[in-house]
Amino acid sequence: MNIVVLLKQVPDTTAKISVVSGRINEDSVSKWSMSPYDEYALESALQLKESTNGSLIAITCGPDRCAKMLTDAAAVGADNLIHVVHEGYLDSMQIQSLLSSAINKVGADVVLCGKQAADTNSGSTGPGIAELIGAGCATHVSEVKYENGNFSAIRLNSSGSEKISMSVPCVFAFDKGLSELRRPNVRGIMMAKKKDITKLDAGELGVTVSESEVKLISHASPPEKAPGQKFEGASSIPTVVTKLRDEANVI
Amino acid sequence: MLTIIAENTGNSLHIITSQLAGAATTLGMKSQIICPNGIGADEAAMITGVTKVTSVLGDCFGVFDSTAWADAISSSIEEGVGIILASATPQGRELAAVIAAKRNIPIVQDAVALSPGIEVTRSIYSGKAVEKILVSGDCVITIRPNSFEAAINDNAAPINTVNNSSDVRVAVQEAMAKASERLDVSEADIIISGGRGMGSKDNFSYLEEIADALGAAVGASRAVVDEWGMPHTIQVGQTGKTVTPSLYIAVGISGAIQHLAGMRSSKYIVAINKDPDAPIFNVADYGIVASWEDALPVLKEELGKLS
Numbered sequence: 001m002n003i004v005v006l007l008k009q010v011p012d013t014t015a016k017i018s019v020v021s022g023r024i025n026e027d028s029v030s031k032w033s034m035s036p037y038d039e040y041a042l043e044s045a046l047q048l049k050e051s052t053n054g055s056l057i058a059i060t061c062g063p064d065r066c067a068k069m070l071t072d073a074a075a076v077g078a079d080n081l082i083h084v085v086h087e088g089y090l091d092s093m094q095i096q097s098l099l100s101s102a103i104n105k106v107g108a109d110v111v112l113c114g115k116q117a118a119d120t121n122s123g124s125t126g127p128g129i130a131e132l133i134g135a136g137c138a139t140h141v142s143e144v145k146y147e148n149g150n151f152s153a154i155r156l157n158s159s160g161s162e163k164i165s166m167s168v169p170c171v172f173a174f175d176k177g178l179s180e181l182r183r184p185n186v187r188g189i190m191m192a193k194k195k196d197i198t199k200l201d202a203g204e205l206g207v208t209v210s211e212s213e214v215k216l217i218s219h220a221s222p223p224e225k226a227p228g229q230k231f232e233g234a235s236s237i238p239t240v241v242t243k244l245r246d247e248a249n250v251i
Numbered sequence: 252m253l254t255i256i257a258e259n260t261g262n263s264l265h266i267i268t269s270q271l272a273g274a275a276t277t278l279g280m281k282s283q284i285i286c287p288n289g290i291g292a293d294e295a296a297m298i299t300g301v302t303k304v305t306s307v308l309g310d311c312f313g314v315f316d317s318t319a320w321a322d323a324i325s326s327s328i329e330e331g332v333g334i335i336l337a338s339a340t341p342q343g344r345e346l347a348a349v350i351a352a353k354r355n356i357p358i359v360q361d362a363v364a365l366s367p368g369i370e371v372t373r374s375i376y377s378g379k380a381v382e383k384i385l386v387s388g389d390c391v392i393t394i395r396p397n398s399f400e401a402a403i404n405d406n407a408a409p410i411n412t413v414n415n416s417s418d419v420r421v422a423v424q425e426a427m428a429k430a431s432e433r434l435d436v437s438e439a440d441i442i443i444s445g446g447r448g449m450g451s452k453d454n455f456s457y458l459e460e461i462a463d464a465l466g467a468a469v470g471a472s473r474a475v476v477d478e479w480g481m482p483h484t485i486q487v488g489q490t491g492k493t494v495t496p497s498l499y500i501a502v503g504i505s506g507a508i509q510h511l512a513g514m515r516s517s518k519y520i521v522a523i524n525k526d527p528d529a530p531i532f533n534v535a536d537y538g539i540v541a542s543w544e545d546a547l548p549v550l551k552e553e554l555g556k557l558s
Contacts, residue, residue: 013489013509017379024380036490091357092348115341118489119376122360127317127345128352136420137317139345152424156484157315158342158435159261163424170420173345176483176490213388214357217370220381222515230527230538234545240521240537241553248519248536250441250498251465251557 001054001146004103005045006113006125007073008035009066013118022218034069037114041174043181044144045112046077052146055079057106061098063087067197074192075184081197082106084205091212092124099125100132101205108133108169110151115139115173126173135169142177252302253282254328256337256346257291264291267338267394269401272298274336274394276402278367282336285324288312289412297404304408309416314423315342321349322417330354331389334369339393340437351391358391359384363398363495377489377512396438397495433459436485439468441498444487444514446472448503448524449543452479457547458502464554470494470514472504488513502543506531523550 011017012031017024034042042058049056058073060066061084070081082105084098103111111133116123123139130137141153141164152165153172184192202209231240244251253275258265268284268291275282281302284295289306296304307327311319324346328335337347339361351358364372371384371392386392436442443465445458455469462469470487487494489509499517504510506522506529514520515534522535525542532538539546 011376013377013512016508017376019380024376092351092359093355093357096352120360121375121377121493122348122358123344124348124351124358124360127348128358130318131321131349131352135318137345137349138421139317140341154427156341158340159426160429161427163427165422165424166420176486212357213386214359214390215385215387217383217385219375220383222374222378222381225515225534225536228520228532228534228536228538230532230535230540232540234539234541234549236539236541237546237549238553240539241550241557243537244498244519244521245557248498250519251554 001052001109002057002107003045003048003054004057004059004106004108004111005042005073005078006099006111007038007042007058007060007069008114008117009033009060009062009069010035010117010119019219019221022220024219032065034072035114035117035119037116037174037176039181040142040177040179041112041114042073042076043179044174046182048110048144048146049077057082059084059099059102061086061095070197071192071195072184074195075188076182077188080106081195083197083199085199085201089216090209091214092122092128094209094212096125096128096132097207098202098205100129101207102200103129103133105205110169111135111171112144113171113173115175123173126171130171133169135171136166137171138164138166139173140175141172142175142179144172252333253278253280254332254335255282255284256324256335256343256350257284257286257295258338258340258343259287259290262290264294265338266401267340267396268295269298270396270399271336271338271394272300272402273399274365276300277365277399278369285327287320287324292410296408296410297406299402299405301406301408304410306410306412308412308414311416311419314419314421316419316421317345317349319417319419320346321353323415325350325353326415327413333389334386335391337391337393339395344393347391347393354389356389356391358393359386360393361395362392363395365392374493374516377493378515379512395495397440433462434468436468436470436487436494437492440496441465441467442470442487442494442496443467443500443502444470444472444504445475445502446504447474448505449475452481454543457543461547461551461554464551472510501531502547504531505529506534
């Protein structure tokens, strides 16, 4: 069984995001990490690999710095590493074309990814790829298992949660689940350093990245708030409630 | 003309659908509305600025299956239709992403503002930055709930019905935990959230009482979701929900950068914390230096006087 996990490297959630001349200043990002929901997808992929004796292929798309994240994935047990090398802005169609071509190259029974990346916060990649590779799709899932030739998962929905099943091939986009994330051991880290990363560019994947009809105009920092009013002690609460009613008009 | 994919609550139209029509009005455009499974079509026909409503009926609509739904819905929308608007709810985003891939057009998710051109404003890095995007061709755009005024009802647009189904791949084995009866934090207009300063999970009952009095949703910081096993669905912050209510009340939340990212765009923020140096006070419109034990009973009493 081929289990593919899609990983994205993003600024760590603790990192400050600064903007210079209308663009995010990537050079000032203090730490790059695997996107948090992708970590849950990776953990689940490792569990599936163990339960099915399958092969785990980790794929990412991004600039050179992302290679380190693939090595981190190998340290916990990813068997094959594929880096679709690309610098700069890609729209949803372009990123999905690149990733689905890479997936089709290796062939996937199941594709796991995070429900959204911590930088763009979009959540389009998993569902879009499901459509492009002709797979079924479920998002906001956890606890994916392979049972009797089908995959099952717990899916969150507006009325609570449900256990669903899908036949192969399928795509699961992960929410935060109950799983503890595993940490690499020393042996894993040493082995991972020797692991080859297959680097592919758009041309090798047969994808033409043409000019997008969706263009980035600018990035900006969120608008600064005017300094607030500070009060001492619970006795100030009647004043604050009055202000919420008369000044802010929110209650 | 814009095409709107309606969102429903199971048996009627979700208010976000009227907000999508409101977004179309902002762009000075009329819209047609597609109602999956025909739900809410009568209500959709009443929305001002709507020229046509299409009810798409099919067996596939029994269970949410984005690839099947997208197939059935997309084949009822003409080619080269321009902009398709959908809601940036969890289900709306997934469906919209499949429709975009199917039609081979890009998607821009979770817009908070639109201006003619079309220029889209959206929040990125969970609120740590804002981006503006120019869309010049056919595109799917999802809209964050409560970002636009709902269009009013003063219309009687024609409704036509089409039968389009598709192969379903998702099977529901078992319905499990029921969502709490409480409002969802991503849709609520007022949120009261607790953090580690609340001391224990049990003390959230004090927040719930106030939430009930205000018609508010209860939220939580990552620390308490992780450590006290509270549902992840109420987590506000970078690995939880990004929220923009009119009023956000943070109780016993210190204000880590990841939490601030998820709530700093709230219209008004009240912080209650016994530590006067807590970073949450930097984003609060009204900061109250007090313990929750002292503050919440007074807050409850004062709110009670309002009604």
